[in-house]
Amino acid sequence: MHFRIFPPHPALSDFVSRFWVMSSQKSEAGVVHPVIPNGRVKMMFNFADDFLLDYEDSHEKLLRAPTLVGQMSRPALVTSTGQIGVIGVEFHPFGAAPFFNLDQREILRQVPYLAELNLKSWHSDLNDRFRELKENSERVNLLQQVMLRHIQKRSLQLPQKIERIRSILHELKSSGRLVHSAESHGISYRTFERLHTQYVGLSPKELQKIFQVQNLFSIVQKNPGCTWAVYAAEAGYSDQAHMIRHFRSLTGCTPVQFMKRMTELTANFANTREI
Numbered sequence: 001m002h003f004r005i006f007p008p009h010p011a012l013s014d015f016v017s018r019f020w021v022m023s024s025q026k027s028e029a030g031v032v033h034p035v036i037p038n039g040r041v042k043m044m045f046n047f048a049d050d051f052l053l054d055y056e057d058s059h060e061k062l063l064r065a066p067t068l069v070g071q072m073s074r075p076a077l078v079t080s081t082g083q084i085g086v087i088g089v090e091f092h093p094f095g096a097a098p099f100f101n102l103d104q105r106e107i108l109r110q111v112p113y114l115a116e117l118n119l120k121s122w123h124s125d126l127n128d129r130f131r132e133l134k135e136n137s138e139r140v141n142l143l144q145q146v147m148l149r150h151i152q153k154r155s156l157q158l159p160q161k162i163e164r165i166r167s168i169l170h171e172l173k174s175s176g177r178l179v180h181s182a183e184s185h186g187i188s189y190r191t192f193e194r195l196h197t198q199y200v201g202l203s204p205k206e207l208q209k210i211f212q213v214q215n216l217f218s219i220v221q222k223n224p225g226c227t228w229a230v231y232a233a234e235a236g237y238s239d240q241a242h243m244i245r246h247f248r249s250l251t252g253c254t255p256v257q258f259m260k261r262m263t264e265l266t267a268n269f270a271n272t273r274e275i
Contacts, residue, residue: 032078
């Protein structure tokens with residue numbers, strides 16, 4: 001399987017973190033890829049054989065039509081039924097809410113088709129058009145142009161509330177204190193938590209938990225051969241046992257077990273830390 005990442009058009013960069021295409025030249029039927037939460041809502045279009053996503057209440061949902069994947073708090077399993085061809089859009093933690101004008105709590109831990117959310121007006125024939133194109137770069141360019149027309153038509157901009165919350169999270173990276181960071185920007189932590197959950201889908205603590213695990217992946221990749229006690233300390237955990245409990249709650253297994261199961265697809269979703 002080949003996984004290629006594409007940067008967003010500058011006019012989309014306030015909303016979109018990255019585009020990607022995963023594809024294969026031959027059948028990969030039955031291959032299972034564990035995918036862990038990375039703090040981003042995803043929109044996916046399938047232009048090859050069907051694949052299954054096993055997650056929460058969407059057990060083995062057939063991802064054939066354009067699909068939105070809400071924020072996740074537990075791992076999912078992606079299984080191909082044949083040749084792979086999927087184009088994906090990953091939104092910034094705050095990007096999907098204004099783009100779709102959708103309260104992110106409505107799709108938390110859900111995998112709805114876009115048509116189920118009445119979001120089909122601007123993408124209704126994209127799956128067929130993707131199949132007609134030969135190059136993945138052409139598919140990404142087409143999707144970016146369609147999305148650009150969508151934001152231009154609605155004159156979309158990030159709401160001031162989102163800019164404020166993002167500033168608080170940037171300060172949090174250095175201070176490490178949620179309550180202090182919120183109050184230093186003139187809002188109570190309770191208000192900050194409510195707005196964060198509305199626009200992101202997850203609570204601030206849940207998102208920070210995901211970022212800490214992603215930071216752990218980054219440290220492991222950059223420093224192979226160290227002990228897990230060293231990795232735990234570098235990632236900010238109190239000890240190795242704390243790291244394992246934290247990691248297991250997000251991935252369903254220990255770090256060592258997860259590394260053994262990790263595929264190329266898993267790796268591309270594991271280390272994408274950002275705010």
